[in-house]
Amino acid sequence: MCNVCGCGTGETRLEGEALDHEHEHEHVHADGTVHRHTHHHTDEHAHSHAPYQWVPAGAHGHTHRHADGSVHAHDHVHEGEHIHEHGDDSVHYGQGPAGAHAPGMSQAQMVRIEQNILAKNDGYAERNRGWLADRGILALNLVSSPGSGKTTLLVRTIEELKNQVPVAVVEGDQQTSFDAERIRATGAPALQINTGKGCHLDAHMVGRALEKLSPPEDSVLLVENVGNLVCPAAFDLGEAAKVVVLSVTEGEDKPLKYPDMFAAARLMLVNKIDLLPYLSFDVQKAIDFARRVNPRLEVIQVSATTGAGFADWLGWIDARLDEARAGRQRTVDQLRARIAELEAQLAAKG
Amino acid sequence: MHEMSLAEGIRQIVEDAGRSQGFNKVKTVVLEIGQLSSVEPDSLRFCFDVVMQDSIAAGAVLQIDSVPGSGWCMQCAETVPVAALYDPCPKCGSYQVQATGGTEMRVKELEIE
Ligand SMILES: Nc1nc2c(ncn2[C@@H]2O[C@H](COP(=O)(O)OP(=O)(O)O)[C@@H](O)[C@H]2O)c(=O)[nH]1
Ligand SMILES: [Mg+2]
Ligand SMILES: [Zn+2]
Ligand SMILES: [Zn+2]
Ligand SMILES: [Zn+2]
Ligand SMILES: [Zn+2]
Ligand SMILES: [Zn+2]
Ligand SMILES: [Zn+2]
Ligand SMILES: [Zn+2]
Numbered sequence: 087m088c089n090v091c092g093c094g095t096g097e098t099r100l101e102g103e104a105l106d107h108e109h110e111h112e113h114v115h116a117d118g119t120v121h122r123h124t125h126h127h128t129d130e131h132a133h134s135h136a137p138y139q140w141v142p143a144g145a146h147g148h149t150h151r152h153a154d155g156s157v158h159a160h161d162h163v164h165e166g167e168h169i170h171e172h173g174d175d176s177v178h179y180g181q182g183p184a185g186a187h188a189p190g191m192s193q194a195q196m197v198r199i200e201q202n203i204l205a206k207n208d209g210y211a212e213r214n215r216g217w218l219a220d221r222g223i224l225a226l227n228l229v230s231s232p233g234s235g236k237t238t239l240l241v242r243t244i245e246e247l248k249n250q251v252p253v254a255v256v257e258g259d260q261q262t263s264f265d266a267e268r269i270r271a272t273g274a275p276a277l278q279i280n281t282g283k284g285c286h287l288d289a290h291m292v293g294r295a296l297e298k299l300s301p302p303e304d305s306v307l308l309v310e311n312v313g314n315l316v317c318p319a320a321f322d323l324g325e326a327a328k329v330v331v332l333s334v335t336e337g338e339d340k341p342l343k344y345p346d347m348f349a350a351a352r353l354m355l356v357n358k359i360d361l362l363p364y365l366s367f368d369v370q371k372a373i374d375f376a377r378r379v380n381p382r383l384e385v386i387q388v389s390a391t392t393g394a395g396f397a398d399w400l401g402w403i404d405a406r407l408d409e410a411r412a413g414r415q416r417t418v419d420q421l422r423a424r425i426a427e428l429e430a431q432l433a434a435k436g
Numbered sequence: 437m438h439e440m441s442l443a444e445g446i447r448q449i450v451e452d453a454g455r456s457q458g459f460n461k462v463k464t465v466v467l468e469i470g471q472l473s474s475v476e477p478d479s480l481r482f483c484f485d486v487v488m489q490d491s492i493a494a495g496a497v498l499q500i501d502s503v504p505g506s507g508w509c510m511q512c513a514e515t516v517p518v519a520a521l522y523d524p525c526p527k528c529g530s531y532q533v534q535a536t537g538g539t540e541m542r543v544k545e546l547e548i549e
């Protein structure tokens with residue numbers, strides 16, 4: 087366990103069930119090249135057994151052969167970070183310098199890797215993003231320090247939205263499931279992920295949660311991340327946007343102390359503005375600091391307890407929903423184009 | 437930040453590379469860490485040593501190559517050097533600077549035996 091921020095391999099639990107097992111996969115490419123990697127895998131996982139998956143840019147189809155001989159296929163994102171092993175024992179990098187082969191192992195002391203440390207998470211995030219886009223689901227990832235008002239905001243947001251659009255919630259918390267219970271009291275489905283010692287949600291956990299929750303098409307998925315302004319900035323979950331909540335009971339300089347989160351967010355909600363008369367919090371100063379870090383940051387001032395500012399916040403969600411629907415239409419168009427392309431290939435071979 | 441998770445990501449990458457390329461002892465792990473990525477090198481070193489125990493990189497040297505930060509200044513319409521996400525443009529003083537370089541966290545290469 088890390089002494090610095092306390093995160094670690096921790097016991098991740100999804101509604102109380104342990105979430106941790108992986109196995110090795112062998113990937114066989116159409117051209118006969120083979121490569122292996124491990125990834126988490128269960129029967130419920132979208133990426134594993136679905137016969138068809140959304141195809142993100144740069145993805146290609148993989149066939150997986152299991153130890154028991156069963157075979158399944160899925161699409162899988164390559165970012166030039168994947169190491170491929172060829173049948174002839176030569177090795178090359180996914181996008182090495184023009185596909186160059188590495189020198190023989192006997193002389194080579196240095197092995198070039200050029201791989202993003204969080205590449206594994208990013209791969210799962212892209213998969214979630216595709217899964218969501220495919221279904222026109224708008225996913226927002228709410229992040230803040232503990233106590234800024236995320237759960238209270240979610241409860242009120244669900245109350246306001248639930249007659250217009252279905253809302254489902256993923257709740258991240260290190261230990262408890264109180265927040266999920268608060269959400270369920272509104273009637274919205276909520277799934278609790280307990281990260282144990284882990285101080286953030288990752289994309290693999292959220293992928294699993296998505297399958298359990300299976301939110302309907304054209305709905306809203308709200309994710310309450312673990313209360314922490316550091317780690318969650320680096321872990322893409324596949325959301326459309328991160329929404330950072332800063333309450334007026336915190337310091338105005340928080341955006342300068344935790345710049346990564348404010349840089350990663352699209353929207354900042356300044357919460358608890360009902361308390362402004364009793365405090366010396368300078369809202370404009372906080373906004374200026376946040377925009378030093380992220381000049382494009384959008385800002386809405388709200389109170390989750392009085393509902394002040396909610397018209398703007400709900401309007402913002404509505405605009406994102408329109409984007410999600412437009413994105414889904416693009417996916418459908420791309421799929422049609424892809425089908426036409428494949429049919430043309432088939433006809434040519436036929 | 438979450439240095440422990442990063443160290444675990446590094447271990448995964450190193451073990452995968454060893455498996456696919458057939459080596460089983462790593463002497464040095466070379467990282468590229470952007471100046472704007474907010475990784476604490478000291479805490480990463482600490483976590484690295486702990487996480488790499490029992491791996492093919494147990495006891496390996498961790499070399500961290502720092503990549504300088506840069507951003508796009510909307511006022512100057514050019515790329516300028518910045519040391520932190522909240523720094524102003526060094527040319528015009530504006531805060532309208534969007535980070536463009538120095539946010540990476542990558543495993544660059546391995547020295548193997
Ligand atoms: N006055 C006031 N209190 C709030 C507001 N939003 C949340 N709170 C209170 O702040 C505390 C923490 O809220 P919670 O939603 O649990 O925060 P979370 O940890 O970010 O999920 C609770 O006591 C809430 O009642 C608000 O807009 N105004
Ligand atoms: Mg909460
Ligand atoms: Zn940590
Ligand atoms: Zn796979
Ligand atoms: Zn693969
Ligand atoms: Zn999985
Ligand atoms: Zn499988
Ligand atoms: Zn491949
Ligand atoms: Zn963390």
Ligand SMILES: [Zn+2]
Pocket residue numbers: 509510511512513516525526527528529530
């Ligand atoms: Zn400038």
